[in-house]
Amino acid sequence: MMRLLLPLMAVMANASAMAADPADVPTRHALALYGEPALHEDFSHFPHTNPDAPVGGTLTRAATGSSFDSTNPYIVQGTPAAGLGNTYDTLLTRNPNEPFTMYGLLASGIRLDPQRHWVEFDLDPRARFHDGTPVTAEDVLFSFKTLTEKGQPLYGAYYAGVADVRAVDEDTVHFDLAGSESRELPLILGQMPVLPAHYWQDRDFTQPTRDALLGSGPYRIAEVDPGRRIVYERVDDYWGRDLPVNRGRHNIDRLIFDYYRDASVAMEAFKAGNLDFRIGSTARNWATGYDFPAANDGFVKRLEIPDGQPAGMQAYVMNLRRDKFQDVRLREALNLAFDFEWLNKNLFYGAYQRTHSYFANSEMAAEGLPSDAELALLEPHRDALPERVFDSPLPIDMPEEPRARLRRAHELLTEAGYTYRDGQLITPDGEPLRLEVLLHDTRFERIVHPLLRNLKRLGIQGKIRVVDVNQYLNRRGNFDFDIIVGSFPQSASPGNEQREFWGSKYAHAPQSSNLIGLENPVIDDLVERLIAADTRAELDTAAQALDRVLRWGFYVIPQWHLPGTRLAFWDKFGWKEPFPEYGLDLDAWWVDPQRATQVEARQNGN
Structure with missing residues (x-):
């Protein structure tokens, strides 16, 4: 047993010796998976946002399903309500104009070991939960432990490469990474929602609840009506409102998710003006479902927005x-x-x-036959793979004639x-x-x-x-x-x-x-x-x-697949073009007051 343990200890000690001292590593405002972030540390806002966008209005959209029974989206049990991600901030947030670059949100500074043995996040001292309590390194530690031990399996998969996590001080959290294999691990640690440790101290995290849970994000839960709807209201004193990553975003006062058991009923609700917005999910509805008076009179608009992401x-x-x-x-x-x-x-x-x-x-x-670089990965497994993996074109060329x-x-x-x-x-x-x-x-x-x-x-x-x-x-x-x-x-x-x-x-x-x-x-x-x-x-x-x-x-x-996103909406919204290349950001939209008045008059039959 000792013969196995001692080499492992030596390897860990050697890795520790190779890791840089945090004091010698510069603090950064963002991390890119490859290369450097596109936006300099003094950027004022994301390019696809309008920092002068008006604030106010309502966005009502459909959530499909018979109901929900939980406002905790991070656990195995229960059916979570739609839109809960709006209530929690993460350490970092993504710029949808870049393939994978994360900028500071709760974390105002990032230090990454050049060999990726560790990453540190400095929390913004202004960061607050909605009850005014500061967000601290202890909250990050609590969140990591709770999500990986009690949350959905995906958190264990995401953070499997973390060897240890500790609070350096009240505003700094340090993650030791098990080796440096995962280049993206420091970035996806930044995607972790930070939960309030003090709020959950006497609550069972694993059980579904319908409480308006405490968060730190731009919205809070305003109304929970199981079987019918959940409503979020914009937090007027949201701590991160003026951060560059948020400027021009989260402009709409109320986000409403109305529940519909059947998508066809939701479509009728949209046509009647009870819903403001929908994503076009079926080709038939997109092709034939918008021949109704409000659409014909220009009060309902449709967009097809190209998507630079893989189709999956x-x-x-x-x-x-x-x-x-x-x-x-x-x-x-x-x-x-x-x-x-x-x-x-x-x-x-x-x-x-x-x-x-x-x-x-x-x-x-x-595509085609494996490249030499692919073969270098596949050859060690030749005995475990069918021969056609190596020497046959991919099964894209199956006979297309049905009888054949x-x-x-x-x-x-x-x-x-x-x-x-x-x-x-x-x-x-x-x-x-x-x-x-x-x-x-x-x-x-x-x-x-x-x-x-x-x-x-x-x-x-x-x-x-x-x-x-x-x-x-x-x-x-x-x-x-x-x-x-x-x-x-x-x-x-x-x-x-x-x-x-x-x-x-x-x-x-x-x-x-x-x-x-x-x-x-x-x-x-x-x-x-x-x-x-x-x-x-x-x-x-x-x-x-x-x-x-x-x-x-x-x-x-x-x-x-469709290489893009189809949107239909009552024409009361504004946005800035061009759209971001790698993801739709509805948080950057806003309600145009003048158009909203006209639309509401039409919806009310005036």
Whole structure:
């Protein structure tokens, strides 16, 4: 035992010796994942904001689902209300005009060891919670410990590389990093919401609550009406109002989230003027749903805003925890049964692009055969990977003609030992193959039915199960499904969150984002390689290798994406263009008083 312990102690001592003394490291105003921040330390506001924007007004939008039962968005239990992130400040905040650069918010200064063995944050002495209590280093320590030990699994995944955290003094917190593999870890530590330790001292953090919890952000909870709505009000004496990262943001007085069980009812509420704003989520509504008087008279506007972020992966997700999905040939056959071209032509008005990659719409998407740089990452795992990962074009080139696709699917199933009995596909264990697609939105039924028709042609018994949102979230969180519609969103700089998406550690962690149930050492290694990438080129290569292995696993049936965001709104809002390249920032919008008066008159029938 001592022979194992002593070298580890020596390694830790050696790492400590290599780390710089914080006194010798300059204090910075921002951190960029690669290169330098675009904005100098004396910047006055983000380029996409209007520092002279008027303040006031209301923004009412829909939240879908039957209800919510918690105002704590950080725990496993309960269904959290929409919009709660507005009430908490983080150490740093992101500039959506840059791929991944974080600027000071609660933290007025940052020191990062050149070898990334540690990072320190100096808290702004002006920072206050809404009750006037100062935000201190002890609050940061409390938040880190509470989120990683009692919060959702994603926090353990995000902060897995932290070896220790301590308060240097009342306003300085120091994180020791376990090695320097994760280049993004100092930045995502800056994304951690800081919770008030004194508020939670006599409360159970793990239990859902409907209390107006204490925060430090630009909004506070003003009204909680479970089953109907949650309302946030702008904090007049918000401590960070005049910070450069906030100037021209958080202009609207009241943010209201009204709950609607059905999206079609929410659309009718929008048309009637009961909602101000909606994100266009369906191609049919976007193409045909805006022929009503207020829209025709110019009181309702629509925008399509390009998005510089990767499209990510929306897909039918197969649950590998179920034995029926263990054979890759079945999973590939199910992919062949999906006819995107028919859907796009007949249901989507040609609006979408087919998704193939987990990093679609970016340079991180794998293409063709592996590059030499990819092969350097893949070769150590050759014995554990199918040969086609190395020598075959990616499965983007499946036959597009539906009959050819189903013929190939039938061949794969036969190779896998499936047989037919009375027109039904029989598994190698002698049982009919039955699959259930779990949904919570009835609008998706018409999209699933064409897939089920093709599965029936293969002899597979498929059905749809629609449940209410709360039951859906419970079954999803406990992985009680065959197939669901899931998404794996990606940023321009993916990192630690990939552990929770694909990592073995999270395959059985309730509420985790490893919906597939992946437990694959090769994928685990590639995820760590991605996280450890020290240059943009290394990051792209690691993402491409990961993408390639995931795609050849046929773990999901990729669906479609739109390289942008569709917005519809009553024409009472203002914004500054150009929009930020790497993310929509609605906090930079404002209510135009004159237009709001005209819109409200129209909504009231005057």
